[in-house]
Amino acid sequence: MQTIGHFINGHTITEDGQTQPIYNPSTGEVSKQVALGGAKTIDEAVVAAKAAFPAWRKTPPMKRARVMFKFKELLEKNADEICRLIGEEHGKISHDAAGELQRGIENVEYACGAPELLKGEHSRNAGPDIDSWSEFHPLGVVAGITPFNFPVMVPLWMFPMAIVCGNTFILKPSERDPSAAMFIAKLMKEAGLPDGVLNVVNGGKEAVDALLHHSDVEAISFVGSTPIAEYIYTTATAQGKRCQALGGAKNHAIVMPDADLDNVVTSLLGAAFGSSGERCMALSVAVAVGDDIADKMVEALQPAIQQLKLGAYSDKENDFGPVITGAHKSKILEHIKSATDQGANVIIDGSGAAPTGHEQGFFVGPTLIDNVTKEMDSYEAEIFGPVLQVMRVQTMEEAIQLINEHEYGNGTCIYTRDGEAARYFVDNIQVGMVGVNIPLPVPVASQSFGGWKRSLFGDLFMYGPDGVRFFTRRKTITQRWPSAAIREDKQFSMPTLG
Ligand code: NAD
Numbered sequence: 001m002q003t004i005g006h007f008i009n010g011h012t013i014t015e016d017g018q019t020q021p022i023y024n025p026s027t028g029e030v031s032k033q034v035a036l037g038g039a040k041t042i043d044e045a046v047v048a049a050k051a052a053f054p055a056w057r058k059t060p061p062m063k064r065a066r067v068m069f070k071f072k073e074l075l076e077k078n079a080d081e082i083c084r085l086i087g088e089e090h091g092k093i094s095h096d097a098a099g100e101l102q103r104g105i106e107n108v109e110y111a112c113g114a115p116e117l118l119k120g121e122h123s124r125n126a127g128p129d130i131d132s133w134s135e136f137h138p139l140g141v142v143a144g145i146t147p148f149n150f151p152v153m154v155p156l157w158m159f160p161m162a163i164v165c166g167n168t169f170i171l172k173p174s175e176r177d178p179s180a181a182m183f184i185a186k187l188m189k190e191a192g193l194p195d196g197v198l199n200v201v202n203g204g205k206e207a208v209d210a211l212l213h214h215s216d217v218e219a220i221s222f223v224g225s226t227p228i229a230e231y232i233y234t235t236a237t238a239q240g241k242r243c244q245a246l247g248g249a250k251n252h253a254i255v256m257p258d259a260d261l262d263n264v265v266t267s268l269l270g271a272a273f274g275s276s277g278e279r280c281m282a283l284s285v286a287v288a289v290g291d292d293i294a295d296k297m298v299e300a301l302q303p304a305i306q307q308l309k310l311g312a313y314s315d316k317e318n319d320f321g322p323v324i325t326g327a328h329k330s331k332i333l334e335h336i337k338s339a340t341d342q343g344a345n346v347i348i349d350g351s352g353a354a355p356t357g358h359e360q361g362f363f364v365g366p367t368l369i370d371n372v373t374k375e376m377d378s379y380e381a382e383i384f385g386p387v388l389q390v391m392r393v394q395t396m397e398e399a400i401q402l403i404n405e406h407e408y409g410n411g412t413c414i415y416t417r418d419g420e421a422a423r424y425f426v427d428n429i430q431v432g433m434v435g436v437n438i439p440l441p442v443p444v445a446s447q448s449f450g451g452w453k454r455s456l457f458g459d460l461f462m463y464g465p466d467g468v469r470f471f472t473r474r475k476t477i478t479q480r481w482p483s484a485a486i487r488e489d490k491q492f493s494m495p496t497l498g
Contacts, residue, residue: 003033004178006041006202007185009048010195015041020175020204025091025322026312028360032089034178037203042170042210045199049141049168050216052196057138057166061114064164070191071160072108075101078187082180086151087313089177091321091362092275094313097152104156106445107463114164117468130480136472138166139218139242143211145232146181147224148174148324149278149384155181157449158221159198161467163188167218171200172211176324178202212236221462221470222246223280225382226408226454233457244458244470246450248382249410252285252391253439254399254425257293259415263437265300269319271413271439272388273308273366276323280455281411281433281440284383285372287391287399294392298347298370301388305348305366311355322362323385329362332385336367339378339389345370350386374402382408396421404430410451413439432456 004022005014019033035041056064075082083097092100118136126132144158151174159169173181178200185200201207211217212235219242222232226247236243253271255264264286271283288294311318323329333351340346350365364385372379372389379389393399403412413435414425422436432451435441443449443464450461460466 001030001033003035004182004202005035006037006045007182007198007200008041008045009052009199010189012182012186013041013044022089022176022178023325023362024088025324025362026087026314026358028326028362032179034175034202036175036206037201038206039210041201041203042207042214045170045201046141046214046216048196049170049199052194053138053140053168056163056168056194056197059166061118061164061166064166065112065114067188067192068108068112068114068160068164071188071193072105072112074187074191075105075108075184078183082152082183085180085183086177087321089179090148090151090324091313093318093321094316096275096320097313100150100153103442103445104150104153107156108160110445110464111160111164118165118472126478127480130478132476132478134474134476136165136468137475139471139473140167141170141216142167142219142221142471143170143172143217145172145208145211145220145222145224146174148176149275149280151177151180152184154223155184157223157463157467161463162221162471163193163197165468165471167471168197169199170211170217171198172203172207173200175202175204208232212239212241217241219243219471220245223462229457230454242470244450244460244462245456246280246462247455247457248384248408249280249282249451249455250285250379250382250406250408251281251283251411251413252287252399252403252406253283253413253415254396254403255286255288255293255297256396256414256416256418256421257290258417259293260417261293261296261300264297264415265304267439268301268388269304269308273305273320273386276320276364277386278323278384279440281442282384283411283413283439284387285379285389285391287393287402289393289396289399291392294370294390298368298390301368302347305368308366310353310363310365312358312361320386322358323364324362326362328384329364332364332383332387335378335381335383335385336369336387339369339372339376342376342378344372344376344378344389374405380407396425400425400428404428407454408451409453410455411435411441413437413441432461
C-alpha cells in the first residue's frame with residue numbers, strides 16, 4: 001500500500017516511522033497510509049527552508065511572480081488529477097472539487113501581482129530634503145497548518161502569498177487527505193521554484209508542536225477547528241511567533257418575511273448541504289423572522305431536499321458525497337439524536353443513508369430540523385455535516401441578537417428585498433463575512449477572509465491585502481543626504497523634521 005511521505009528540499013522523502021491510514025470516504029476502505037513526521041522531519045524541513053531563504057529573499061518580486069504564473073498554468077493543466085485526489089480522500093464530488101481548485105487558483109492569480117503588492121509606500125520631502133518610505137520585508141521561514149475540508153484551496157490561501165513575498169514555507173496538510181497538497185507542491189517545483197522554498201511535512205500533533213516550538217519558524221498561519229486554533233495561537237505567540245489562527249463556525253441565514261422564497265430554498269440547499277456541510281462557511285442555521293415565512297420555508301424545503309442525490313465522489317451527477325470519516329459520521333448522528341431528545345422536530349433524518357453500492361461509505365443524508373432553540377446542544381456546536389437547523393423568531397432584532405450572542409462569527413447572510421433592513425443588518429452584525437442575498441459570502445482573492453469572535457485568533461485575515469501584511473514585516477526608512485547647507489547643529493529636543 002502506498003505511503004505518502006514528505007516533500008523536503010525538492011525531494012520526496014519516505015522514511016521508516018509511524019503512519020496513519022487514509023480512507024476513501026466513499027467506500028469506507030483504507031486507500032493509503034500517510035507518514036507522521038515528528039521533530040526530526042520538521043527540523044530537516046526548517047533547515048532546507050532556512051538555507052533557501054537568503055537567495056529567495058533577494059530574488060526580484062517579478063521573478064517570483066513568474067513562478068506563480070507558471071504554477072497557475074500547471075494547476076489548470078492538472079485539474080482533473082487534482083480533483084480526483086481531492087475526491088478520493090475527501091469525498092467531495094468532482095464539480096465541487098473543481099470549484100475549490102478554482103477559488104485556490106484565484107489566490108495564485110492575486111499573488112502574481114507581487115511587484116505591485118510589494119512596492120511599498122513613499123513620502124517625498126517628509127521634512128526638508130528628507131524622504132521617508134516603507135518597505136515590506138519577508139519574515140524568513142514561515143509555516144501553514146491546514147484542515148481536511150479544503151485540501152487544496154486552504155494551502156493555496158497561504159503558500160503562494162507567503163512565497164511571492166519572499167519567505168520560504170513549510171506546509172503541514174491535514175493527515176486525513178494529504179495527497180492533493182503533496183501533488184501541488186511538486187507542481188511548484190515544476191513551475192521553477194528553487195528547492196527548499198516550499199516543503200511539505202505530513203503528520204499530526206507531533207509535527208505541529210515541532211513547528212510551534214522551532215526557534216527558526218517566524219510565523220504560523222493556521223486554519224482548523226476552534227479549540228486547536230486557540231491552542232496554536234496561544235502557543236505560537238508565547239514562543240514569540242506571528243500567528244493567525246482561523247477556527248470553526250456556525251453560520252446563520254436570516255430569512256425576512258419579504259424574502260424571495262424560491263431563491264431562499266435553492267440557495268439554502270447548496271449552502272447547507274454542499275460538500276456535506278463540511279465548509280466553514282456552510283449555512284447551518286436558517287433563522288426565520290415570523291412563523292408565516294418559517295412554515296412556508298420548511299414546507300418548500302422538504303420536497304427539494306428529498307430530491308438531492310447523495311453518493312460517491314466519482315459520479316458528477318451527485319449533489320454531495322460522504323463525510324470525512326466514520327468517527328465524524330458518528331458525531332453528526334449524535335447531534336441529530338440530541339436535537340430530537342431536546343425537543344426539536346427532526347423533519348428529515350439522514351442518519352440511515354446508505355447509497356446503493358456504497359453501503360460502507362461514511363454517508364449522512366440531508367437532514368432538516370425545525371424548532372431548534374438556542375439552549376440545544378446541536379445549536380451551540382459546529383456540527384460540520386449535512387444538517388440544516390431552522391429557528392423561529394418574531395423580529396429582526398431578535399435574529400441579530402441570536403447571531404451576535406453565538407461564540408462564532410465567521411459568516412452570515414440575510415435574505416430580504418428591503419435595502420434598509422439589509423443595511424441595518426450589515427452594520428450591526430458581529431460577524432466577519434456578511435452576505436446580502438449571497439449565501440456563501442466567501443471574499444474574492446483581492447479582499448481578505450476571516451471571522452470575528454472565536455472564529456479567528458489574531459489580528460489579520462487570510463489572503464488578499466491582509467495576507468501581504470501577515471507575510472511581511474514593515475521597515476520604515478527616513479533619509480537625508482547631508483551637505484554643508486543642511487548639516488544640523490546639536491539637537492536635544494525631539495526632532496520635528498520641520
Ligand atoms: P482540526 O482542527 O482537527 O485540524 C486542523 C489541523 O490541525 C490539521 O492539520 C491537524 O493535523 C492539526 N491538529 C489537529 N489536532 C491537533 C492538536 N491536538 N494539536 C496540534 N495540531 C492539531 O480541523 P479539521 O477537522 O481538519 O477541519 C475542520 C475544522 O476547520 C472545522 O471546525 C472548520 O470550521 C474549520 N475550518 C475553518 C476555516 C476558516 O477559514 N475559518 C476554513 C476551513 C475549515
